[in-house]
Each structure stands twice: as C-alpha cells, then as structure tokens.
Amino acid sequence: MNDTKTEQLKGITAGVNTDSGEDFFYSMEELKNLAEACGIEVKGELTQNLPRVHPALYMGTGKVEELKNLVEHMEADVVIFDSELSPSQIRNLEKDLDCEVIDRTMLILDIFGRRAKTKEAQLQVEMARLQYMLPRLVGTYVALGRQGGGSGFKNRGAGETKLELDRRKIESKIAYLRKELAKISEQRTVQRRQRQKNNVPVAALVGYTNAGKSTVMNAMLQTYGGGGSEVLEKDMLFATLDTSVRSIELPDKKEFLLADTVGFVNKLPHHLVKAFRSTLEEAAEADVLVHVVDVSSPEFETMMDVTEKTLADIGAKELPVIYAYNKADLAGVEYPQAAGDSVYLSAKERIGIDQLTGVLKRHLFSDYVRCTLLIPFDEGELVSYFNEHAAVLETKYEEDGTKLTVECRRNDYEKYKSFVVK
Known part of the structure; x- marks a missing residue:
C-alpha cells in the first residue's frame, strides 16, 4: 500500500450493522484509526443496517451504488470494509466500485507488517x-x-x-x-524452563492496543531498575509486536520478570492470533496477568471484553488477573488508589506504580516465609546468600553465630530449615 508523504491515499470506510449494538459505532471509529495508522486519509463513511450481510456484495445493491457515488465524489483510492470479506465479495465490489477494496483483516496485517x-x-x-x-x-x-x-x-x-x-x-x-x-518457539520454551528452574515468578502485561502496557513496563524499570533496557513506548496502535521480558528487582530483594505482550484489538484476525501464539504463550505461562486498561477511553469496557476473549483463545483464562486502570489522569478519576486486585494509576506520570507493585507482590510472593535463623560463624557464605536473595529484616551477632530475621522463599526455608530457631 502506498505510504509516501507526497501522495497520501484517500479512503472511505464502510460497514454493515447486523446487531444494532453500540459496539458497531466504536468498531467503525476504530476502523478509521486503523486506516490512519496505515497512512490512509479517511474522507467518508457509509454504513447500513441489515439483518445479515449480502452474500455477494456484503452491502445491499442500492447501498453499493451509493458507495460508488461517494467514491467518485471524494476521489477515493480505496474502500475499507469493517469485516473480513470473502474472495468473491472483494472481486464483486472491486468490479462495481471500480477501485481497490480491502477489509479490516488486510488493514491490520498491513500495520503489523510495518511495525x-x-x-x-x-x-x-x-x-x-x-x-x-x-x-x-x-x-x-x-x-x-x-x-x-x-x-x-x-x-x-x-x-x-x-x-x-x-x-x-x-x-x-x-x-x-x-x-x-x-x-x-523452542528457544523461547527453553528460556521459560530455565526461568522456572530459577524459581523467578513471571507477571505478563496484557490488554488492548495502546492501553499503555509498554509505559507501565518502563515506569517499573525506572522505579526499581532491573535487567534490560526500556521498551519502545509510543502513542500508536500496535507499537509493540514482540514480547519483551525484563527483570524487576524490588528494594526488599524480591525479584520477578515482567513480560510486555502484543496488544489486542476488536476482530483481531484469527490468522494473527494463531501466528502470534508462541509470543502470546508468555502470557499463558505467567503466574499472574496485569490487564492494563485505558480507563480514559469511553469504550474501555468493550476493550476489556475483547482482551478477555482473546486470553480465553490462548488458554490464559484461568490465571489470576490484576486490573491496572491506566491513564487515570485523563479520565478524571481519583488516583493512585488500590482496592483488591484493581489499581488506578497514571503510568506516564509514574504515579500509582508503588500501589501496583504492592498488589503484584501479594500474588507473586505469597509463598515467602518469615523466619529467624541462627547461622554459625563458619557458615558465613549463608549469611551472604540470605543478604543477596532474601529481605533481611534484622541482623544480630550472638556467641554461637549470626542471627538473621528474614523473609525468604519457601524453598530456601525448607533447604535451610536446620538453622531456623524459634
């Protein structure tokens, strides 16, 4: 598709509303945004209410005639339909309209190809x-x-x-x-197994495209540091197509991995869901999902539904979910605040990250144990180990060794149980 600065393609969006739901109007608005993300200037829109789509032309014959007049009037190069069209529908429409016809799927594939x-x-x-x-x-x-x-x-x-x-x-x-x-995919599986072996818990950021997942990831990295560079953060649809995994190390020595995943969109082509399955497995294999929601969008509930349906498709339906209601500053709701598994925050302003981390810790480190150990002086390397891998709350030097009060992983507690004192 032509995307030069000098000659921008002119397009018209078209759709058939079969269920008279509010979602249709949002879907048409989103189609316009997708077209613009593809470098097409949308000059007009034509919709029709029908009980079912026309098998040969998608729209009724009278409406196609109306569309043809609109194409000529606007000098449009392309007509973009909101649903996936059959091969014969595309052929018939191109013949009748005398211009290029594409559907939502082709548009999304084109954007993914560019990104x-x-x-x-x-x-x-x-x-x-x-x-x-x-x-x-x-x-x-x-x-x-x-x-x-x-x-x-x-x-x-x-x-x-x-x-x-x-x-x-x-x-x-x-x-x-x-x-x-x-x-x-095999390499990814090996990396995942290695992480599981190291007992490092994983949280995955999921949500609608442009909800702010990458901004949340970067806010976490800036707040707590950890392994790896920041991820691309851009106010555009599908800025992230690759899963980035970063290590987050909290001040109390607790460490977890945070995965940023590809955003979802309404009517995401099933070929794409299938093709990106290995990327999305990062979400399906996580210990907890952080569902990032753009709470400033009037359609955020629809976006949440789409995300939840897509998660069910990839087998991540049963995982615990934390709802991160992002862009609270634009929505005019009170933030930062956390209640149960819901957090209101502004990742861009870096406000509410502490609250989100608090909820994450509750999910990821529920197996941590608080205990007191008496470690003999000749086992000094154990003191170093706990200082590095656990939250040491108190250190006392006694006659027969170092007394540590720690918060540590259950498997460390089991391993060094012999040093635990009442």
Whole structure:
C-alpha cells in the first residue's frame, strides 16, 4: 500500500450493522484509526443496517451504488470494509466500485507488517498474510483457466496451471515459515524452563492496543531498575509486536520478570492470533496477568471484553488477573488508589506504580516465609546468600553465630530449615 508523504491515499470506510449494538459505532471509529495508522486519509463513511450481510456484495445493491457515488465524489483510492470479506465479495465490489477494496483483516496485517521489527515478528506477520491470501487466490486467474479444454496436463489452461503453481508456492512458504517459527518457539520454551528452574515468578502485561502496557513496563524499570533496557513506548496502535521480558528487582530483594505482550484489538484476525501464539504463550505461562486498561477511553469496557476473549483463545483464562486502570489522569478519576486486585494509576506520570507493585507482590510472593535463623560463624557464605536473595529484616551477632530475621522463599526455608530457631 502506498505510504509516501507526497501522495497520501484517500479512503472511505464502510460497514454493515447486523446487531444494532453500540459496539458497531466504536468498531467503525476504530476502523478509521486503523486506516490512519496505515497512512490512509479517511474522507467518508457509509454504513447500513441489515439483518445479515449480502452474500455477494456484503452491502445491499442500492447501498453499493451509493458507495460508488461517494467514491467518485471524494476521489477515493480505496474502500475499507469493517469485516473480513470473502474472495468473491472483494472481486464483486472491486468490479462495481471500480477501485481497490480491502477489509479490516488486510488493514491490520498491513500495520503489523510495518511495525514488525524482529525476525520473529516478521515471520509471524508473513505467515498470517500468506494464510489469509491462500483462499483468496481462487478466481484470480479464472478467465485464463477456462481457455484449456479436455483432460490431461497438456490441455489445461495457462491460468489454472499458474493458479496451482502460486498455491503450491504459498503452501511451501507457509511450511517453511512454520518450521522457522517452531525453532524460535523452542528457544523461547527453553528460556521459560530455565526461568522456572530459577524459581523467578513471571507477571505478563496484557490488554488492548495502546492501553499503555509498554509505559507501565518502563515506569517499573525506572522505579526499581532491573535487567534490560526500556521498551519502545509510543502513542500508536500496535507499537509493540514482540514480547519483551525484563527483570524487576524490588528494594526488599524480591525479584520477578515482567513480560510486555502484543496488544489486542476488536476482530483481531484469527490468522494473527494463531501466528502470534508462541509470543502470546508468555502470557499463558505467567503466574499472574496485569490487564492494563485505558480507563480514559469511553469504550474501555468493550476493550476489556475483547482482551478477555482473546486470553480465553490462548488458554490464559484461568490465571489470576490484576486490573491496572491506566491513564487515570485523563479520565478524571481519583488516583493512585488500590482496592483488591484493581489499581488506578497514571503510568506516564509514574504515579500509582508503588500501589501496583504492592498488589503484584501479594500474588507473586505469597509463598515467602518469615523466619529467624541462627547461622554459625563458619557458615558465613549463608549469611551472604540470605543478604543477596532474601529481605533481611534484622541482623544480630550472638556467641554461637549470626542471627538473621528474614523473609525468604519457601524453598530456601525448607533447604535451610536446620538453622531456623524459634
């Protein structure tokens, strides 16, 4: 799609409202934002209420005529439909409207293609794009295909042969991408196993695109430090396509990993959910999810529903969830405040991070034990170990050793139980 500064594409958005719900209007608004994220200037919108979409044209014939007039009047280059269109619908609409027709899925795939920076994200987007294209090859060369008559390979039409060659090419490319992604997924699994072996708990940031997940991650890193650089933080749809995992070390020596994941969106193409499954597994394997919500958006409840549905799709439905209601400064609600598993904060202002951490600690470190140990002087390295890996609340030097009151992991408590004193 053309994205040059000199010649911006002009587009019209179109949609059919089949359930007369409020969600439809938000979906159309979001489609406009997606188009603009793709460098298309939206010049108009056309919607229709129907009990079901038209099988051949998606919209009614009269409405398509109206759309054609709007395209001519606005000199539009492209019409963007809010739902995924069938190959025949795209073909029929392009013929009737005499301009390029794309659907929401193509638009999202295009944005993902632009944003993908790492090898894994690029492979995932390419695979989703090819899987989307495969059924849409049908009919592309239908006119050529009919030229050949009779039976046998020699008599087949050039178009049919070309179609099959293209199909085979795409299928073999998908198989290759699948193998490459499986290798990366295996590396990710090995890293996850290593983390589990080290007993480091994991929290994953999930939520709608542009809710502020990366801002929350960076606010945590700035507040507490830890391992790794900050992540890309930008006010745009799908700024993050790769899972970034960073280590957060709290002042009381408690440490956990925080994963930033790809944002969700309404009607996220299922090919993309499938392609990004290995990336999203970071969320499914976490100990707790932090559902970041843009509470300043009037549609935040719809966004929450979409996120919860997508989490159910990837098998992360049963995990404990902390709700981080972000952008509270823009929503005009009182912040920082925490009640149960809900926290109101402004990640951009770095206000409410302490409250969020408090709720996270309750979930991630529930197995920590407070105890007093008497460590003989000749076991000095144990004192160093607890100073490094536990919160040492009090240190006393007694005749027969060092007395430490600590808050430590249960497995450390079990391991050094013999030193525990009443």
